[in-house]
Amino acid sequence: MWINYLDQALLLAALAVTVNLLVGYAGQVSVAHAAFAGIGGYTICFLAGVHGWPYAAALGVAIVLATAFGVVVGLIALGLPEEFLILMTLAFSLAVIGIFATFDSLGGVMGLTGVDGLSLFGLELDGPRDWLIPSALVLVLVFAVCWRLGESPYGRVLKGVREDTVATRALGKNTFGYKIGVFAITSGLAGLIGGLYSGWLGQATPSAFGFPLAMAVFAMVIVGGNANLLGSVVAGVVLTMIEPALREGLGVQSSQAALLQLVLYGVLLVLVMIVRPQGLFAERFRRVAPPSPGDRPRAVVADRVAPPAAYADAEVVLRAEGLSKRFGGITAAKDISLELRRGTITALVGPNGAGKTTAFNLLTGTVVADTGSVLLNGVELVGMRPDRIVRAGLVRTFQDVRLLNRLTCLENVMLAVPDQAGERIGRLCTPGVGRADREVAAEAMEWLDFVGLADQAATPADALSYGQSKLVSLARALATRGDVLLLDEPASGVDATWVGTMLEMVAAVRAEGRTVCLVEHNLDVVRELADHTYFMELGEITASGTIADLTGSARLAEAYFGAQ
Numbered sequence: 001m002w003i004n005y006l007d008q009a010l011l012l013a014a015l016a017v018t019v020n021l022l023v024g025y026a027g028q029v030s031v032a033h034a035a036f037a038g039i040g041g042y043t044i045c046f047l048a049g050v051h052g053w054p055y056a057a058a059l060g061v062a063i064v065l066a067t068a069f070g071v072v073v074g075l076i077a078l079g080l081p082e083e084f085l086i087l088m089t090l091a092f093s094l095a096v097i098g099i100f101a102t103f104d105s106l107g108g109v110m111g112l113t114g115v116d117g118l119s120l121f122g123l124e125l126d127g128p129r130d131w132l133i134p135s136a137l138v139l140v141l142v143f144a145v146c147w148r149l150g151e152s153p154y155g156r157v158l159k160g161v162r163e164d165t166v167a168t169r170a171l172g173k174n175t176f177g178y179k180i181g182v183f184a185i186t187s188g189l190a191g192l193i194g195g196l197y198s199g200w201l202g203q204a205t206p207s208a209f210g211f212p213l214a215m216a217v218f219a220m221v222i223v224g225g226n227a228n229l230l231g232s233v234v235a236g237v238v239l240t241m242i243e244p245a246l247r248e249g250l251g252v253q254s255s256q257a258a259l260l261q262l263v264l265y266g267v268l269l270v271l272v273m274i275v276r277p278q279g280l281f282a283e284r285f286r287r288v289a290p291p292s293p294g295d296r297p298r299a300v301v302a303d304r305v306a307p308p309a310a311y312a313d314a315e316v317v318l319r320a321e322g323l324s325k326r327f328g329g330i331t332a333a334k335d336i337s338l339e340l341r342r343g344t345i346t347a348l349v350g351p352n353g354a355g356k357t358t359a360f361n362l363l364t365g366t367v368v369a370d371t372g373s374v375l376l377n378g379v380e381l382v383g384m385r386p387d388r389i390v391r392a393g394l395v396r397t398f399q400d401v402r403l404l405n406r407l408t409c410l411e412n413v414m415l416a417v418p419d420q421a422g423e424r425i426g427r428l429c430t431p432g433v434g435r436a437d438r439e440v441a442a443e444a445m446e447w448l449d450f451v452g453l454a455d456q457a458a459t460p461a462d463a464l465s466y467g468q469s470k471l472v473s474l475a476r477a478l479a480t481r482g483d484v485l486l487l488d489e490p491a492s493g494v495d496a497t498w499v500g501t502m503l504e505m506v507a508a509v510r511a512e513g514r515t516v517c518l519v520e521h522n523l524d525v526v527r528e529l530a531d532h533t534y535f536m537e538l539g540e541i542t543a544s545g546t547i548a549d550l551t552g553s554a555r556l557a558e559a560y561f562g563a564q
């Protein structure tokens with residue numbers, strides 16, 4: 001009896017591990033994975049049970065089918081705002097269970113039962129003892145796959161998606177691709193687990209893969225701890241064993257024990273969320289060891305500190321023409337045309353609500369322009385995905401910083417480094433990924449060093465002061481290797497001790513030959529840094545020149561500068 005439950009516990013723990021990769025690492029809350037397991041279970045019972053296929057071949061089809069459904073559901077659900085994901089996956093689960101119960105060929109409400117005589121690679125699977133090895137092997141396989149994905153550069157991007165999708169996309173990552181990828185992989189793994197689960201049960205029924213299973217797996221993830229795979233294994237085994245413990249230990253009747261187990265899951269979930277929201281096993285804070293200076297393979301910061309190019313002679317790197325954007329009745333941007341010149345600093349100034357951040361959003365594709373064009377080194381950016389725009393060389397920071405709080409400073413900057421081998425699933429199984437990641441760490445350290453925060457490399461981002469976090473966000477933008485940097489209010493809200501450092505940093509970025517455009521309310525900062533300034537009012541650029549020209553204008557002085 002206990003061995004029978006152990007089989008089940010191992011399989012449910014494996015399902016909890018897959019769901020944890022999706023929910024805990026990538027932050028995509030889905031309740032569909034019990035249904036994906038159901039697709040696997042029904043495939044086995046239909047092909048191997050009814051039509052006599054070899055079990056291994058039927059398992060292969062189960063994985064492919066569940067993955068294919070995962071891609072389709074993911075394509076529909078993951079493009080929607082995140083709050084709809086849980087509803088979409090719930091609707092999918094109900095539809096799948098409804099379909100299972102409707103078709104006579106799938107056994108109707110009774111399901112496909114009486115499946116026995118299965119064998120896998122010569123191993124006869126007759127009794128509970130026989131299922132122990134395949135169940136344990138599947139758990140080990142699922143754990144290994146999810147661990148490799150989660151605790152790698154790929155997993156770092158997943159955590160970025162979880163923490164802040166917009167900020168992660170602004171570092172050049174195709175966040176939608178990562179979401180679809182992890183959704184499809186975990187769906188396929190759920191299909192495999194469901195195939196084993198139905199084989200062990202000897203049947204596939206609508207109730208076996210219904211809402212109680214989805215809730216049980218969710219309870220295992222939450223109780224075990226988000227983004228802690230070992231926690232899911234422990235919680236998976238312990239929570240599954242509640243029912244036999246109630247029956248054997250306390251003599252509760254079989255039907256009541258199953259119901260009581262569900263009640264206990266609910267109570268445990270509430271308790272954990274109140275007392276220890278991170279779960280029994282907290283997320284493993286992956287501290288990438290900061291490389292020592294001697295280990296850093298190459299200097300990414302140029303020593304050269306050349307005087308800035310004369311603005312008039314500098315080459316135009318970015319040219320925007322006629323950019324406009326309306327939000328309902330509000331014209332946030334109207335016919336914006338501007339140029340950014342190589343190795344210079346351009347400032348965008350103007351009163352609150354003038355459209356400066358909207359201009360950044362339009363340039364970087366965060367908001368799609370109604371009209372207009374943006375050419376970066378001759379390449380049209382309008383219509384390009386925001387992450388592609390970053391990879392083309394145009395990167396931005398945010399007024400509200402948007403660091404990934406549950407990652408360390410070093411990890412925040414590492415995430416920004418482009419073309420990482422370990423971020424591609426195909427490369428994760430090849431040798432050299434660890435060495436490549438150490439090189440990424442070394443490059444990221446250079447940028448932390450550059451902004452003077454190398455000593456904070458292992459500090460979680462949410463433990464930084466506001467000024468420090470703005471500097472880390474600058475380091476992160478630099479690490480993308482973007483040629484043109486759009487800095488949204490780099491000095492605002494920063495206390496006096498850090499403003500000077502920030503000014504030095506931005507000037508040093510220009511000295512490196514990169515092009516900077518900054519939005520800034522602090523006119524002292526603009527005076528100190530800007531080679532050229534655009535003035536915005538009500539969504540339009542109404543004046544441009546040096547800051548001295550603009551502050552000298554009586555009209556502008558009255559409209560804005562007078563107050564400064």
Ligand SMILES: Nc1ncnc2c1ncn2[C@@H]1O[C@H](COP(=O)(O)OP(=O)(O)OP(=O)(O)O)[C@@H](O)[C@H]1O
Nearest residue numbers: 327330331332350351352353354355356357358359
């Ligand atoms: N997504 C949006 N939906 C609706 N209105 C928007 C949106 N984004 C910006 N706006 C509106 O567009 C106008 C310009 O806003 P924007 O944030 O670009 O100004 P800003 O110059 O950056 O202001 P601040 O200096 O206060 O940051 C404002 O009236 C704002 O309310």
